Amino acid sequence: xxxxxxxxxxxxxxxxxxxxxxxxxxxxxxxxxxxxxxxxxxxxxxxxxxxxxxxxxxxxxxxxxxxxxxxxxxxxxxxxxxxxxxxxxxxxxxxxxxxxxxxxxxxxxxxxxxxxxxxxxxxxxxxxxxxxxxxxxxxxxxxxxxxxxxxxxxxxxxxxxxxxxxxxxxxxxxxxxxxxxxxxxxxxxxxxxxxxxxxxxxxxxxxxxxxxxxxxxxxxxxxxxxxxxxxxxxxxxxxxxxxxxxxxxxxxxxxxxxxxxxxxxxxxxxxxxxxx
Amino acid sequence: xxxxxxxxxxxxxxxxxxxxxxxxxxxxxxxxxxxxxxxxxxxxxxxxxxxxxxxxxxxxxxxxxxxxxxxxxxxxxxxxxxxxxxxxxxxxxxxxxxxxxxxxxxxxxxxxxxxxxxxxxxxxxxxxxxxxxxxxxxxxxxxxxxxxxxxxxxxxxxxxxxxxxxxxxxxxxxxxxxxxxxxxxxxxxxxxxxxxxxxxxxxxxxxxxxxxxxxxxxxxxxxxxxxxxxxxxxxxxxxxxxxxxxxxxxxxxxxxxxxxxxxxxxxxxxxxxxxxxxxxxxxxxxxxxxxxxxxxxxxxxxxxxxxxxxxxxxxxxxxxxxxxxxxxxxxx
Numbered sequence: 001x002x003x004x005x006x007x008x009x010x011x012x013x014x015x016x017x018x019x020x021x022x023x024x025x026x027x028x029x030x031x032x033x034x035x036x037x038x039x040x041x042x043x044x045x046x047x048x049x050x051x052x053x054x055x056x057x058x059x060x061x062x063x064x065x066x067x068x069x070x071x072x073x074x075x076x077x078x079x080x081x082x083x084x085x086x087x088x089x090x091x092x093x094x095x096x097x098x099x100x101x102x103x104x105x106x107x108x109x110x111x112x113x114x115x116x117x118x119x120x121x122x123x124x125x126x127x128x129x130x131x132x133x134x135x136x137x138x139x140x141x142x143x144x145x146x147x148x149x150x151x152x153x154x155x156x157x158x159x160x161x162x163x164x165x166x167x168x169x170x171x172x173x174x175x176x177x178x179x180x181x182x183x184x185x186x187x188x189x190x191x192x193x194x195x196x197x198x199x200x201x202x203x204x205x206x207x208x209x210x211x212x213x214x215x216x217x218x219x220x221x222x223x224x225x226x227x228x229x230x231x232x233x234x235x236x237x238x239x240x241x242x243x244x245x246x247x248x249x250x251x252x253x254x255x256x257x258x259x260x261x262x263x264x265x266x267x268x269x270x271x272x273x274x275x276x
Numbered sequence: 277x278x279x280x281x282x283x284x285x286x287x288x289x290x291x292x293x294x295x296x297x298x299x300x301x302x303x304x305x306x307x308x309x310x311x312x313x314x315x316x317x318x319x320x321x322x323x324x325x326x327x328x329x330x331x332x333x334x335x336x337x338x339x340x341x342x343x344x345x346x347x348x349x350x351x352x353x354x355x356x357x358x359x360x361x362x363x364x365x366x367x368x369x370x371x372x373x374x375x376x377x378x379x380x381x382x383x384x385x386x387x388x389x390x391x392x393x394x395x396x397x398x399x400x401x402x403x404x405x406x407x408x409x410x411x412x413x414x415x416x417x418x419x420x421x422x423x424x425x426x427x428x429x430x431x432x433x434x435x436x437x438x439x440x441x442x443x444x445x446x447x448x449x450x451x452x453x454x455x456x457x458x459x460x461x462x463x464x465x466x467x468x469x470x471x472x473x474x475x476x477x478x479x480x481x482x483x484x485x486x487x488x489x490x491x492x493x494x495x496x497x498x499x500x501x502x503x504x505x506x507x508x509x510x511x512x513x514x515x516x517x518x519x520x521x522x523x524x525x526x527x528x529x530x531x532x533x534x535x536x537x538x539x540x541x542x543x544x545x546x547x548x549x550x551x552x553x554x555x556x557x558x559x560x561x562x563x564x565x566x567x568x569x570x571x572x573x574x575x576x577x578x579x580x581x582x583x584x585x586x587x588x589x590x591x592x593x594x595x596x597x598x599x600x601x602x603x604x605x606x607x608x
Contacts, residue, residue: 172328173361177422178349178378187374191365 028252035059035245042241058246065243066232068250075225075251077140078215079208082147083155083201089148090155091197095189097156098163099171109160112153120150120213131218140223143215147208155204162196163189195265202262209255226251277339278430278462279304280325285334287320287486294320295486297334302430302464302479307456310466311473311509312483318466319434321483325464326432327351339429349378354423355432358439360415362407368394368418369403375426386425393421396455413444420455430462437472449475470510474498482506504604507532513561515598516572528599528607535561535575537596544591548572550582564588 034042034049041052062068097105127146128137136142166189174188190197212227219228230251233244259266280302287295295317302308310318323329325336327348335344343351354375362371372393376386394400397417407415416436423431433452437445453476456463467473473480474494482489482497482505490502494510501507507515515532523531548566555578562574562582574590582588599607 167359167361169357169359169361170363172348173355173357173422174363174374175328175348176326176353176355177375178426179374180349183378188363192363 031245031248034241035249037242039240039242042245058242059250062233062243062246062250066229066247068229071224071226071229071251072254074140074143074219074223075209075227075254078143078147078223078225079205081140081144082151082208083204085144085148086152086155086204087159087197087201090152090159090200094156094159094163097160098166099168109157112156116153124217127214128217136218138219138221138223143218143223143225146214146218147211150211150214151204151207154207155200158200158203159193159196162193162200165196166192199266202258202266206255206259277304278302278428279337279339280430280462280464281337282321282325283335283337285321285324285336286332287317287324287329288332293486295324298486298488300481300488300491302462305460305462307453307463307465307476307478308481309473309477309479310464310481310483311470312468312489313509314468316483317486318468318483320486322355322432322434322464322466326353326355352429353432354426354428354430355434356416356419356423356436358435360407360419360439362415362418362422364407367404367406368399368410368421371407371418372399372421372425375422379426389425390421393425396424396458397421412440413448416440416448420452424455424459428461430464433463433465435466435468437467438469452476471512474510480510482509500606501532501598502606504530504532504600507598507600507606513573513575516570518569518572520568522569523599526597526599529602530600530604532598532600533592533596535573537593538572538574539591539593540574540576540588541591542589544589546572546590546592548588548590550584550586550588553583562588564590566590 035058036054036056037049037052038055038057041049044052097109131137131142131146134142136145170192171184171188174184179187209226212231215225215227216231219225221228230244230247233240233247282298282300285295285298285300286293298321310321312318320329324331327343327346327350331344335342337343338351338353363374366374369390372390373386376389381389390403391400394403397420399414399417399421402410402414402418407418410418416439419436436452437448440448449472452463452465456476465472465476477494479491480494480497481491484505490497490506492500497506497510501510501515504517508517511534513535515534516538517530517532519530523529546564546566546569548564551563551565551571553563554561558578560576560578560580562576562580564572564574566572572590574588576582601607
């Protein structure tokens with residue numbers, strides 16, 4: 001028997017869901033609203049602030065004070081670069097683990113995930129020293145490498161789960177049909193795994209875009225991505241709420257838009273395998 | 277050509293010997309069925325022939341050439357899988373064409389072959405659909421289509437009908453048999469269903485625990501099972517196997533009599549009481565409790581009126597009685 005859902009219950013659930021959604025979204029909304037106020041109005045009480053006139057002056061100031069484009073480009077290089085590099089390593093790795101598992105495959109996967117359980121700050125000093133000695137501090141290359149390494153376990157895990165969903169018999173059928181390894185990968189596996197690869201890619205771009213520990217520690221200016229851009233407005237000289245909000249909005253807008261347009265793909269990718 | 281020879285083929289997974297050692301000859305054009313209970317190694321044997329598993333030792337020859345170390349693609353065999361294993365992102369047309377594309381065939385020629393296969397298999401109207409839009413039977417046909425277009429030297433079927441419902445299974449069984457008669461290509465068919473084995477095979481290979489128990493035509497296996505296992509496995513309902521003093525009377529450890537080889541005889545040697553009566557219309561199967569023996573199954577006329585609790589006397593047809601020794605092998 002199907003579960004009965006009354007209209008009242010449905011209404012209550014809808015309101016509850018929207019409320020929770022709104023609460024989660026509220027800080028972002030508040031930052032967005034604040035970014036259109038003057039510095040003086042931004043520190044007033046909420047109601048006074050909302051009543052104050054709207055304007056784009058904060059954006060103008062942020063634009064003149066710092067070079068948004070450079071930070072933005074660094075973020076793009078960092079997130080896209082580290083994602084492509086991670087995929088290049090993770091696809092063959094996940095492939096091997098999904099289709100030719102060894103005795104230690106499970107342990108290996110667990111070990112990789114366990115590295116994510118360690119607090120990043122625990123390796124800050126050694127990482128910093130290594131970066132210093134290799135002259136990688138404040139370089140895009142260094143940042144791409146560290147971001148790749150940080151996200152690699154998640155990328156391998158995600159791809160591994162997707163590949164596991166591809167029935168081995170289909171690959172065997174391709175082999176029987178005369179496909180060599182190259183054709184098998186090109187014509188059968190990749191097209192079948194595309195949704196999985198795409199959502200992994202999207203998630204990784206988002207994770208790398210938002211990463212704010214290593215990007216802040218290992219960069220100062222040349223390779224600084226948008227996280228540095230935001231941080232530069234929460235300086236010791238005092239907080240400038242309006243400018244900070246404008247900078248934050250500018251930093252998160254691209255990834256928010258990407259996320260918005262790809263949400264279907266993301267949800268589908270993340271629930272892949274859970275629902276057939 | 278499609279002659280396949282297995283010489284002392286042995287397969288182990290780690291310490292487990294799945295197939296201790298098998299010698300088998302499959303002649304060109306034969307329909308051979310590997311049958312046995314689950315886990316008997318029949319699918320592994322098929323996969324060894326296909327090249328999807330490597331042999332631990334021994335050799336496999338296809339058309340006189342050693343194929344032991346050849347990859348699946350080079351063996352010239354086609355396989356139909358239990359799950360159909362269609363490529364979900366390709367249309368039916370592309371699925372069937374895939375092996376031809378891999379062989380580098382001229383597209384026009386390939387197109388013609390696909391059209392022909394589709395006609396034979398009643399798939400012409402479905403060529404542009406994706407496998408997900410097809411029913412189980414149609415998917416199975418696509419899988420067969422993909423196998424026949426490349427004109428392999430032999431077809432391998434791995435329990436191809438087990439995902440279909442009963443009615444469709446009977447249809448597909450007949451279609452595959454007809455296909456064999458048309459193509460006259462060697463077919464190796466794996467199943468755990470002895471009815472499929474009996475109805476389709478030229479030659480049945482009965483396997484148990486990785487060993488061949490008996491090889492023969494369906495009627496040979498039915499009339500002269502080599503041992504107790506084959507006797508119990510081939511034939512439906514199962515042969516009655518009787519041990520103890522009743523078997524000793526016939527100088528055997530076990531005697532076997534098929535349900536259809538028992539006569540109702542009020543004065544017969546086995547007196548019992550009817551337990552369960554299963555009416556199939558054409559036949560009635562009675563389970564009869566006879567003292568000192570396991571329940572005996574009798575195949576009787578469909579209109580038989582006996583019911584639960586009635587007394588009945590049975591007499592085995594002596595010419596049809598099978599005798600087995602202490603090692604389970606048939607006594608001559």
